[in-house]
Amino acid sequence: MATDLSLLGEVFVISSLFLLAIGYYVSGREHVFLGRRFPTKIGNQFSILGWICLGFFWWIQVEYYILIKDPVNALICAAAVPFFGYLAYHEYLSIIWKSSYEPLRWLAAMTVVAGGIYFFVERVPLLAGWLIHLVAEQSIWFLDIFGIENRLGPIDYGEGSKIYRSGSEHEEVRVAIEGDSWKDPLAPSVNIVLACTALQSMIIFVGGVICTKAPLSRRFNAFLVTVPPIYILNLIRNAVVIWLTYEHVWGVDTFFWAHAVYAKIGSLLALVVLAIAVFHFLPEMQDSILGVIDLPLREAPEGAPKLPFAKEMPNMVIYVITSALVLFPFGASSNSIREQGIVVDWPLEEIYVVSLILIILSIFLLCFYRDPHRVIEDGIVSPADGLVQKVSTKRGMIHISVFMGLQNVHVNRSPIDGKVISQKHRSGGYTPAFSKDSDKNERLVTKLDTDLGIFKITQIAGFLVRRIVSYIEPNEVIVKGKRIGLIHFGSRVDLAFESSGIKIKVKEGDRILAGQTLAEFTPMSSLSVAEKLMEGPKRLLSKLQASTIDKGD
Known part of the structure; x- marks a missing residue:
């Protein structure tokens, strides 16, 4: 398994x-190759694949770091897919927004x-071995200064070619540090690796220095204040870890605490301090790093297409997805580690179960909070995807209810053009939205002033999350099909409007998508004289009846 992973x-x-x-x-500018034009978005597409790989x-x-009991690096590697996936996501935004983001290009370079x-x-063991031996030799120089004598063992190249070799923990090049007579007999051996x-x-x-656009002199100074100090500080770090481990200062866990905790x-x-120093010479590099950090604050250009997810999707969804992706490689390593006969005192199998549950939950949440494009048809359109639960006409008013199950899109749209007159939130019960008792549930009542008169939209919460989010405000003029809000987990939208001149196009039990026609309205101006004589009194009566009801809302 390890070889396969390698x-x-x-x-x-x-x-x-x-x-x-x-x-x-390719993403820097448009290129022409062999007579074919390659737009910058091709570069972004390559970068998406690169970040994911x-x-x-x-x-x-992760499996390797579990085996060597290095939880810090294991956790960092486990977070790689969420992190680099996020960078790939922003490459995708660059495509759909048609907008390059230079800090992201700097990071790629x-x-x-x-x-x-x-x-x-x-991948070149001879080169890695030379560097490892050099560092090991210079690390024990610091111990020699304090009279602590050590000897280096021979370079262990492991199995395989010394010219080129794929990465594998079993083939890692190493140099052993031999502590002579002062080493505690219970202390483990320390090896210097890459x-x-x-x-x-x-x-x-x-x-970072090479890829930052700045004068060569400033980049050279930035190199001098970072690379040599890092090298020297690392030699000191190695010497301290060797001394603490061989002195067996904290017992059997000395190497773990010295190497995996305090040294890190x-x-x-030290890296933070050195970063501050390099920013003194290369503020452009600081700007690039801050630009990467500010990726969550990146704003879409005016009129850019939106992503197919609800505007008010809670952060919980991101946390669940990230947790699932971070935990999964820990759990997925359990079988391989067990097959190798290695005992690890981490609850890997339990982590695996939790990660699978979180992955399933992540898929469900992404499906629930999806917000795909919808074609907006003529007439009065459906405010939501779902089942037409009720169609009735009573005292001059048409009432239509659309029930949204968990599998439906829960973003609601305006069924008609109009101006928001008022919005009233009403608390209530939490019965299932498909129940007749749901009329008493928590709700948000929005009234629109339209060409048909007063048009009432009632968003009713279900029994799970019971939260309604509105995207609109009073006095706002909205167009048909505009997203007006989101109801979390199981809900219903009720419409109430005057019946005069309305021809209903749906019936109870129909499945419908947001934006599809619910009813058609024929204005008086389009009727013939005879039709006006017949229809006029009916519409007047309908308006009079409608004006006398629902005053409380």
């Missing part, structure tokens, strides 16, 4: 760097440069 990871990482490089190049590459590294350097070194060289941290800054906290603080 090969799969190889495909993902090479593909991601290749796709991101093409995406960065990169996310999956790090996702499948930096990823290609930094990732290309790191994975090249990692992750101990600070190569990752250094190339992040190298990639110290590294993070």
